[in-house]
Amino acid sequence: MDKLSIVIPCYNEEESIPLFFKAVEQIVIKINDLETEYWFVNDGSSDRTLHELHVLHDQYPEKVHFISFSRNFGKEAALYAGLQAANGDYVAVMDVDLQDPPEFLPKMYKLIKTDDYDCIGTRRVDRKGESKFKSFLSNQFYNIINKISQTNIISGARDYRMMTRQMVNAVLSLKEYDRFSKGIFSWVGFKTKYLEYHNVERVAGETDWSTWKLFKYAMDGIADFSQVPLSISVWLGTFSFIISIIGIIFVIIRRIVEPSSSVFGWASLVCLILLIGGLQLLCIGIVGKYIGRIYIQSKHRPIYIIKEKQ
Template identity: 85%
Template structure:
């Protein structure tokens, strides 16, 4: 009998948990000869999320388990902790807000059981109900990162996916501190099939992913899976040097051709200084971003700290 582990990161989801569990149970109970375990990860929630998880565990002690962090470490850490806790032959990652349709679990299981695929993922074909600016930035992110990275990240792909134990072990073998799961799932390889669906709105609560947080998350993804920003810094520096060199030559030529003429005014000089200084700061910032990630990794700090586990 196969065992399915369901990993569910939670942050301030006290309203969604009572709706999520019965919805998923209704689907998995229809699958014959399948043992199921739930691993909820409380990512430092400030509401009643932990109490809800304790109630579920007390009611279903053999089926429902949870990990509670000492503070908020972020969804990536929660995903990693949940995958670490699982013991199933197959592992599913789901959001608790039911934006990941539970009815897909049957299709996922039937497809992965054939042995043809190592992962059955999902992707949204639209973003109906989301802010236009958020949808635009998301689409641009996929366009940019697939241009500059050797790791292909499927546009609209969700973390919602079912994986074999072999693929899960491969993901867990990557111990990097700054994690970008969408890129990691693609980087480890393995044959993946995607199921398309239309965007589904949250059943309860509000998302913690603001436009600014999504932007920072996208920048982390680019830094994790591309060295293009470093190349950009090199080209900006080279271009700035060439332009400055041409400017100096033009000033010298003008001085020779027209000895009595004045050189360019102070305003032009100030603009050039600001331009070159700005490019230097930009390049230093890009390099600093990568150096900072190396620094954090070199500290060997744990990705998360567990306060309670059941």
């Protein structure tokens, strides 16, 4: 009998956990010849998430397991911890807020078993219910990263997916500290099919993903899977250097042709200095972003620290 491990990162989701388990269990229990285990990962929640996980584990000790971090390490760390703990033949990753339709699980399992796929992923075809500004930023992120990165990331792709043990092991073999799972899932390759669905509202609670957090997450993704920003800084530096050489030649020729002319235009000179100074700071900042990631990786700190595991 095959075994399916379901990995569920949780952060302040005390209301969603019982609803999630009930909804998913009603679906997976109907799948023949499939044993299921749940791995909830409490990412340093400040509410009663851990209490709800204890209650669920006490009710289903053989089926429901959880990991609780010593503090909030972020969703990527929770995902990684869950994948490490899961020991099923197949592993599914889901959000606890039920925005990932559990009714897809039987179809995922059938496709991955019979159609020679290594991964069945999902993607949203719309963002109904979200602000237009957040939707715009999200669409632009996918447009940009797919133009500047060799790793293709499907627009609207979710973390919600079912993977074979072979693909999970490949994902776990990447030990990088700053993780961007959507990119990692694509980078490791393997044959993947995407199921499409319309956006679903949260079943309970409020999302912790503000526009600013999503923006920072997007910048991390770009830094992880593209070196184009470094190339941009080189081209900006080269362009400003060429312009400055042209300006110097122009001043020298003008001085030769019109010896009596005086230097003028201090306001424009100040603007040019500010422009070049700004470009330098921008380029230094881009380089610093990459160096900072190297520095963090070189410390070899653990991606997460477990306080409790059952």
